[in-house]
Amino acid sequence: MEVVIDRRVRRRRRLVRLFFRLFLIFLVLAAGAAVALLSYTKMQGPPPLNVSQTTVFYGADNSPIGQHHQGENRHWVGLTSIDEEVINATISIEDRRFYNHLGFDLTRIGGAVVANLRSRSMAQGASTLTQQYARNLYLSHDKTWVRKWNELLYSLRLEMNYEKDQILEGYLNTVYYGHGAYGIEAAAHHYFGKSANNLTLAEASMLSGIPKGPSYYSPLIDFERAKRRQAVVLQSMVENGVLTQVEADEAHAEPLNFIHDELDTTSTVGPYFQAAVEKILIQDVGIDPALLEAGGLKVYTTLDPDMQKEAEYWVEREMPDSELQTALVAMDPRTGDVKALVGGKDYVESPYNRATEARRHPGSSFKPFLYYAALENGFTPASTLMSEETTFEIEGGQPWSPSNFNDNYAEDFITLLQAMAFSDNIYAVKTHLYLGTDKAGELAHRIGVESPLGDGAALALGATDVGVAEMARAYSAFANGGKKVEPRYIKKVVDAEGEVLYESEPHLEQVLDPKLTFIITDLMKGMFDPYLNAHTSVTGRSVSHLINRPAAGKSGSTSRDSWMVGYTPQLVTSVWVGYDSKTNLNQATDGQHAKQIWANFTEHALSDQEAVDFPVPDGVVGVEMNPQNGLLATEDCPTHRVTYFVEGTEPTKECPKPASDGEEVEAIDEEAHEKERIIDRFFKWFGH
Structure with missing residues (x-):
């Protein structure tokens, strides 16, 4: 009997020794596996922390005007x-053990495994902050063992290569708080309208309870449920020793004021402008598209939010509910800064940017380029040509008979001042052919028009394609004393780390004579001067009452396009109205929209700025000139307008005296029209 008992004891001892040896082997293998796993994760190096963030666009006043993000509205902030x-x-x-583990908590994992085995599900989680951060960065939220294993590997890599505070900062900037807000900064703004460093204990505890179930625990969806979750958070803070029970109770009782900012929606302030800025960032500035998509940039633009709202308001108010479209670009001629931009009536319905992409015939709004070239080549505001129905025999082409609007001709000599104010086409074509058909296009290119123009006879009437932004840029040279400007949309770009990636300054180049520039501006003021009305009305008559400050400009129209480009010393605005398709305008109903938008926008956009006139440069003199014949006005010929000339080119002869009964009328100065007669004979002799 004793022998049997002794055998049993020896067998038990052998089993204990075997178990102990196997346990030692297991410990050695486990330790080896742990060392191998840690070595592997260390050798893998730090995993990338590329997180999609929100790029914010700022207006000229540094107020946010819009955002760009890939469905995750996130603003990264440092832990401090x-x-x-x-x-x-x-x-x-x-x-709670975040600062004491290596990315996973064995105690929590063990408890969760037991609970899941009992329930035969994956309902119980035990993820640490590091594991959640890894999941947010690299993995899906599927509850599978494979995902859990990968989560563990990424967590170890994070812990082996980054500091705890870096991991905590990353978690707080990536976790989802619901309603499109990713990260604590976006959540703080969305729920409470403040930054993450200004939250109260009550607000902080409310937000910290949301990530467990962003839709379930959102206070904007179910406030009572969110309050119960807040109580759990506060109690956990008490148990963790960072809060007293009294402080927790007071925070739970504190009323919360939810702002509920709409972070999910795209800003409507200048959507066409923002689209243009994004294109410029990639094509001109050279920002990598991947960097733009990753986000986190701060883009400081030139857009004036108040002016932009005015532009959008007047477009909406003036444009009919039809397929008729429009575009507007407003620019500061002193800097080239684009202050407002509208690329169409509705960005959602049609994101095509007509302000920067479309090219259309400018019509008579092209004439100031021609007439400045004429001033450079000896013309003055008093230069006269005959306004009458004319057929031009163009070399190598068919006879061409351009007409004035409504076939309205003076049937007499008119001055350049009148030709601009009335938009006389015959005067323009004669000037164009007399100068040489290359002069107007050369001038337009000199001041910023980049579209190809050609040198045909019809160029005098704007029969070539140009852009709305191009016209604003070119007219800026007339508004600023002859300086070509570079359009500026972006002032500065700063990345997520605060490094300046791009910065620009205004760039202006003197390309025109300031004296002639002032004179062409004075001529363009004439379109709003009803005192010039004669055989027809000035082209700005319908909107002159809307402008209560010195302004110059030129309208233009073709069968398919209506334009108004005008300016003050502070603002140049180019407006186009027409159809995207090849559809003719109804001049009776569609012809005034561009002028109305321009006049109303200009007046209201500058309502808080002083009304200033264009400064008269040295070497320019003003004389009281009769606008009909270009001679000096007298008591016998009182009709006059103060008109400006380069000193030495102003009229010196007075209007003729009126006829007395039986007395022969003094002839109009023959020399004043000699150039016209020469030009007429030139046309006839050389087949023009």
Whole structure:
């Protein structure tokens, strides 16, 4: 009997020794596996922390005007810019041992495994903050063992290569708080309208409870449920020793004021402008498209939010509910800064940017380029040509008979001043052919028009394609004393780390004579001067009452396009109206929209700025000139307008005296029209 008992004892001892040896082997293998796993994760190096962030666009006043993000509205902030209550609340409710583990908590994992085995599900989680951060960065939220294993590997790599504070900062900037807000900064703005470093304990504890179930625990969806979750967070802070029970109770009782900012929606302030800026960032500035998509940039633009709202308001008010489209570009001629831009009636319905992409015939709004070239080549505001129905025999082409609007001709000599104010086509074509058909296009290119123009006879009437933004840029040279400007949309671009990636300054180049520039501006003022009305009305008659400050400009129309480009010393605005398709305008109903938008926008956009006139440069003199014949006005010929000339080219002869009964009328100065007669004979002799 004793022998049998002794055998049993020896067998038991052998089993204990075998188990102990196997346990030692297991410990050695486990330790080896742990060392191998840690070595592997260390050798893998730091995993990339590329997180899609929100790029913010700012207006000229540094106010946000829009955002660009890939469905995740996120504004990255450093850990020092996050309120300590947020940090304490997050650690207390999510991972109390965060600073004491290597990315996973064996105790929590063991408890969760037992619970899941009992329930035969994956309902119980035990993820640390590091694991959640890894999941947010690299993995899906599927509850599978494969995902859990990968999550563990990424967590170890994060822990082996980054500091705890870096991981905590990353978690707080990537976790989802619901309603499109990713990261604590976006959540703080969305729910409470403030930054993450200004949250109260009550606000911090409310936000920290949301990530467990952003839709379930959102206070904007179910406030009572969110309050119960807030109580759990506060109690966990008490248990973690970072809060007293009294402080927790007071925070839970504190009323919360939810702002509920709409972070999901795209800003409507200048959507066409923002689209143009994004294109410029990639094509001109050279920002990598991947960097733009990753986000986190701060783009400081030239857009004036108040002017932009005015532009959008007047477009909406003046444009009919039809397929008729429009575009507007407003620019500061002193800097080239684009202050407002509208590329169509509705960006959602049609994102095609007509302000920067479309090219259309400018019609008579092209004439100031021609007439400036004429001033450079000996013309003055008093230069006269005959306004009458004319057929031009163009060399190599068919006879051409351009007409004035409504076939309205003076049947007499008119001055350049009148030709501009009335938009006389015959005067323009004669001037164009007399100068040489290359002069107007050369001038337009000199001041910023980049579209190809050609040198045909019809160029005098704007029969070539140009852009709305191009016209605003070119007219800026008339408004600023002859300086060509570079359109500026972006002032500065700053990345997520605060490094300046791009910065620009205004660039202007003197390309025109300031004296002639002032004179062409004075001529363009004439379109709003009803005192010039004669055989027809000035082209700006319908909107002159809307402008209460010195302004110059030129309208233009073709069968398919209506334009108004005008300016003050502070603002140049180019407006186009027409159809996207090849559809003719109804001049009776569609012809005034461009002028109305321009006049109303200009007056209201500058309502808070002083009404200033264009400064008269040295070497320019003003004389009281009769606008009909270009001679000096007298008591016998009182009709006059103060008109400006380069000193030495102003009229010196007075109007003729009126006829007396039986007395022969003094002839109009023959020399004043000699150039016209020469030009007429020139046309006839050489087949023009």
